[in-house]
Amino acid sequence: MFEAAELGRKVSKKTFAKEEPKLHTELLRVQRELVKASVPVVIVVSGVEGAGKGDVVSLLHRWLDTRGIQTHAFWEESDEESERPRFWRFWRSLPPAGTIAIMFGSWYTKPVIDRVFDRKSETELDQELSRIRSFERLLTDEGALIIKFWFHLPKDVQRQRLESDKKKATRAKPSPLLKKFSKRYDRFATVSERTLRQTDTGPCPWHIIEATDGRYRDLSVGRILLDTLSRRLSAPVSSTEPKSETAPGATEDSVTILDRVDLTQTVSEADYARRLSRHQRAISGLSWKMHQKRLFTVAVFEGWDAAGKGGVIRRVTRAIDPRLYRVISVAAPTDEEKAQHYLWRFWRHLPRAGHMTLYDRSWYGRVLVERVEGFATERAWRRSYREINDFEEQLARHGIVLMKFWIHISPEEQLRRFREREKTPWKQHKITDEDWRNREKWDAYAGAVNDMIAHTSTAHARWQIVAGNDKRAARLQVLETFRRRLSKTLGS
Amino acid sequence: MFEAAELGRKVSKKTFAKEEPKLHTELLRVQRELVKASVPVVIVVSGVEGAGKGDVVSLLHRWLDTRGIQTHAFWEESDEESERPRFWRFWRSLPPAGTIAIMFGSWYTKPVIDRVFDRKSETELDQELSRIRSFERLLTDEGALIIKFWFHLPKDVQRQRLESDKKKATRAKPSPLLKKFSKRYDRFATVSERTLRQTDTGPCPWHIIEATDGRYRDLSVGRILLDTLSRRLSAPVSSTEPKSETAPGATEDSVTILDRVDLTQTVSEADYARRLSRHQRAISGLSWKMHQKRLFTVAVFEGWDAAGKGGVIRRVTRAIDPRLYRVISVAAPTDEEKAQHYLWRFWRHLPRAGHMTLYDRSWYGRVLVERVEGFATERAWRRSYREINDFEEQLARHGIVLMKFWIHISPEEQLRRFREREKTPWKQHKITDEDWRNREKWDAYAGAVNDMIAHTSTAHARWQIVAGNDKRAARLQVLETFRRRLSKTLGS
Numbered sequence: 001m002f003e004a005a006e007l008g009r010k011v012s013k014k015t016f017a018k019e020e021p022k023l024h025t026e027l028l029r030v031q032r033e034l035v036k037a038s039v040p041v042v043i044v045v046s047g048v049e050g051a052g053k054g055d056v057v058s059l060l061h062r063w064l065d066t067r068g069i070q071t072h073a074f075w076e077e078s079d080e081e082s083e084r085p086r087f088w089r090f091w092r093s094l095p096p097a098g099t100i101a102i103m104f105g106s107w108y109t110k111p112v113i114d115r116v117f118d119r120k121s122e123t124e125l126d127q128e129l130s131r132i133r134s135f136e137r138l139l140t141d142e143g144a145l146i147i148k149f150w151f152h153l154p155k156d157v158q159r160q161r162l163e164s165d166k167k168k169a170t171r172a173k174p175s176p177l178l179k180k181f182s183k184r185y186d187r188f189a190t191v192s193e194r195t196l197r198q199t200d201t202g203p204c205p206w207h208i209i210e211a212t213d214g215r216y217r218d219l220s221v222g223r224i225l226l227d228t229l230s231r232r233l234s235a236p237v238s239s240t241e242p243k244s245e246t247a248p249g250a251t252e253d254s255v256t257i258l259d260r261v262d263l264t265q266t267v268s269e270a271d272y273a274r275r276l277s278r279h280q281r282a283i284s285g286l287s288w289k290m291h292q293k294r295l296f297t298v299a300v301f302e303g304w305d306a307a308g309k310g311g312v313i314r315r316v317t318r319a320i321d322p323r324l325y326r327v328i329s330v331a332a333p334t335d336e337e338k339a340q341h342y343l344w345r346f347w348r349h350l351p352r353a354g355h356m357t358l359y360d361r362s363w364y365g366r367v368l369v370e371r372v373e374g375f376a377t378e379r380a381w382r383r384s385y386r387e388i389n390d391f392e393e394q395l396a397r398h399g400i401v402l403m404k405f406w407i408h409i410s411p412e413e414q415l416r417r418f419r420e421r422e423k424t425p426w427k428q429h430k431i432t433d434e435d436w437r438n439r440e441k442w443d444a445y446a447g448a449v450n451d452m453i454a455h456t457s458t459a460h461a462r463w464q465i466v467a468g469n470d471k472r473a474a475r476l477q478v479l480e481t482f483r484r485r486l487s488k489t490l491g492s
Numbered sequence: 493m494f495e496a497a498e499l500g501r502k503v504s505k506k507t508f509a510k511e512e513p514k515l516h517t518e519l520l521r522v523q524r525e526l527v528k529a530s531v532p533v534v535i536v537v538s539g540v541e542g543a544g545k546g547d548v549v550s551l552l553h554r555w556l557d558t559r560g561i562q563t564h565a566f567w568e569e570s571d572e573e574s575e576r577p578r579f580w581r582f583w584r585s586l587p588p589a590g591t592i593a594i595m596f597g598s599w600y601t602k603p604v605i606d607r608v609f610d611r612k613s614e615t616e617l618d619q620e621l622s623r624i625r626s627f628e629r630l631l632t633d634e635g636a637l638i639i640k641f642w643f644h645l646p647k648d649v650q651r652q653r654l655e656s657d658k659k660k661a662t663r664a665k666p667s668p669l670l671k672k673f674s675k676r677y678d679r680f681a682t683v684s685e686r687t688l689r690q691t692d693t694g695p696c697p698w699h700i701i702e703a704t705d706g707r708y709r710d711l712s713v714g715r716i717l718l719d720t721l722s723r724r725l726s727a728p729v730s731s732t733e734p735k736s737e738t739a740p741g742a743t744e745d746s747v748t749i750l751d752r753v754d755l756t757q758t759v760s761e762a763d764y765a766r767r768l769s770r771h772q773r774a775i776s777g778l779s780w781k782m783h784q785k786r787l788f789t790v791a792v793f794e795g796w797d798a799a800g801k802g803g804v805i806r807r808v809t810r811a812i813d814p815r816l817y818r819v820i821s822v823a824a825p826t827d828e829e830k831a832q833h834y835l836w837r838f839w840r841h842l843p844r845a846g847h848m849t850l851y852d853r854s855w856y857g858r859v860l861v862e863r864v865e866g867f868a869t870e871r872a873w874r875r876s877y878r879e880i881n882d883f884e885e886q887l888a889r890h891g892i893v894l895m896k897f898w899i900h901i902s903p904e905e906q907l908r909r910f911r912e913r914e915k916t917p918w919k920q921h922k923i924t925d926e927d928w929r930n931r932e933k934w935d936a937y938a939g940a941v942n943d944m945i946a947h948t949s950t951a952h953a954r955w956q957i958v959a960g961n962d963k964r965a966a967r968l969q970v971l972e973t974f975r976r977r978l979s980k981t982l983g984s
Contacts, residue, residue, distance in 0.1 A: 021917070021918060025917040028921050032921065061806060061819070073814055073816075075815055078570070078571050080571070317550060318550045322565055322594075323565035323596060329558050329561075334827055335826055336827070352570065429520050429557060
């Protein structure tokens, strides 16, 4: 794979001087158009040590308007990063729409290095590469542009460079990494080739660049960048496709999973009080144990308007020391959130080791409200089942205890609660015109819920459907599940 | 100070049942008005262990609309937090305008505990309390509302609670901290009293609450909250004062510090190339050493339009491995940034140990463009000198090497560069109508720069005025300073 990057190609000083100003001017022009088109761009800078990756990063800063660039270097993980699923640090560094993120080191760095130094098996590398493909696809599907550069040096050139850097008074001292890697050149080449081969996909191809001659390297980067950016601007992708006219609502079947829920069960007040306090006391102790063992919990609460999500969440959190949990109420996204992939704002709040995050509404908004109201295209929300499953699998793989509750009530019960809310002074703020409008779309929502559960109730993240007509029964069911899951996780 | 909170006050079940719904309804109403008035609210929940602080946090979640609340617990510092100045973690948790942050544990926790366990002297405590006063004032000056609760229990009650919690099957198990603190009750009381006394200020008074009876405690919290929020809504503070009509521009003196800058020096190309590469090589090595010793650098670049800030920054960064630095180009704030104190977006980007942040424009925008253009009131920008000095002192105290460069050019040189930019294809994007407009206000800006330097060139953060008419000379001056500062810090 690297043979084509060992041809000894060069660019003369004269050619460079002639070409560069043109490239520079053109790059600035397309960058301005990218801002207008709100395209987020990720430039991955990787390759062998000594190939001048740092110089390329500096070059990009010179060629592009730095106000729209952010460079991210991924090497040492902070504990906030290492305590979260591996991709968290990449999510937090993604470029907002209209800007460019230069990834110096990237999601490729650790898998390659781990394999080079035999910390991971080939199978593990392959699995990780498959996750990377999913990650990149998820970004490009939402309209991001990913440009991946791999800078290559033949073995002898790398060694020469190491020697000469030591002696000569060049601009920068050689990075301490150069020496370490030059010893393992062959191994590194094998692993990289495997990596590149498996992640050289249609929407995210690799550009392998011969880096022996600096001017050739730089001009190549400039041309590829200009070409890729220009093509992207002239061919908008799916994310900008027109919204489908008919918001797809109810499924074909008029009977949904929800129709099977037994809503008749009730719990007496005395029984409730007794069981509630027993569960809460148990959860209190379990949550401290989870903390001591540095384990994580993520709980998702979804349900009909007025299903009692808030009340359920408060019964759970009352049992837990406020230092151990955070409740994230999902409201309208901020503009920093809007400028990112829709999953970004949920990644953002993932708990650290020993902590819990409770989401009051969640990423499932994509396949519920966004689907029914037509905010997302059919293509987009259909795609998101897989994206969500991937996301949840990452949580599960990281050891996060993930619980998902759909709190179900009947339309009649909802009506009763809406009316009660209108009458009760401290509940009036909870009922808006929007709630009444949503209610009219009950069947469309029921269909969406049915599909959501069908597509996303997976082995590592089962949906728990909670019968909510009786608030007490619903709360006990959630608390019991919560308690059981923590207990099982702790093996107690 | 705590005697008034040992009176054994109680509230009957009946009174509570009558009062609570009213409070609840009213609190929801004022909360909605706070959103409209864009007031950020900080509720500090502190006091002795066992007083039911966790219960109060749960209560607030029940009384208020949780969509506008975020709870933050401050105990274990992550390494991302511990590597930054102490207040960084509080800055990152501040509420956006219109929302409420409940601080469970706060900036008070560590100073009190450190003193209780004799890790810090009384003088150190006092110093820290003075910093807290500055911090709180800075927030309230910008329109934030800080409500501080201290929950008190008499000694015997705390001990009883510890005992009974162990035995009884109460809802939650006692926090592991309760036992630890009950042993040091007296010491804790002395240190807390000192803390409260010194931080009981006009805009941020302490509310000491007798917590022996839960209902009394809860009703007190509700009433104080309601009262404070209502009063804040009916009496808007300085931040909402009308903008001053006449934007204060030039100082009385027509001669400014800038007039003393010798702009005649030049450097030959050969000399420049030689010295540049020598400096860069030195900085390259020094930056790796800084990294190894986990030291930080913050550099601020300000200057006239077209003074060559970008070029200077690139000469510095070319010498440094891109993994070690980040350049923050200060552009228009995002809405998450706009909803915060103006210093928030700079705190956000402070480097971790071993890293550097270079700010291309900075917090000084407040006393330059915001002053001259009248975006900030005179009261606000005058106040910010002190806020900025405090901020920089925190950086210095944390061991961050702070450099501030003002790159100066003459108006004639600026004109020459503007015209050159208009003619050069890859420079055209750098020149806008705004630049020409700013140019017309040269004298006003010169006055603002003069005052800025006069007020903020402090022992721990000196301004370096760079003669920028000759670009080569300017770059060398910056690089030399950079090199010397790093070198001095490393003691090499």
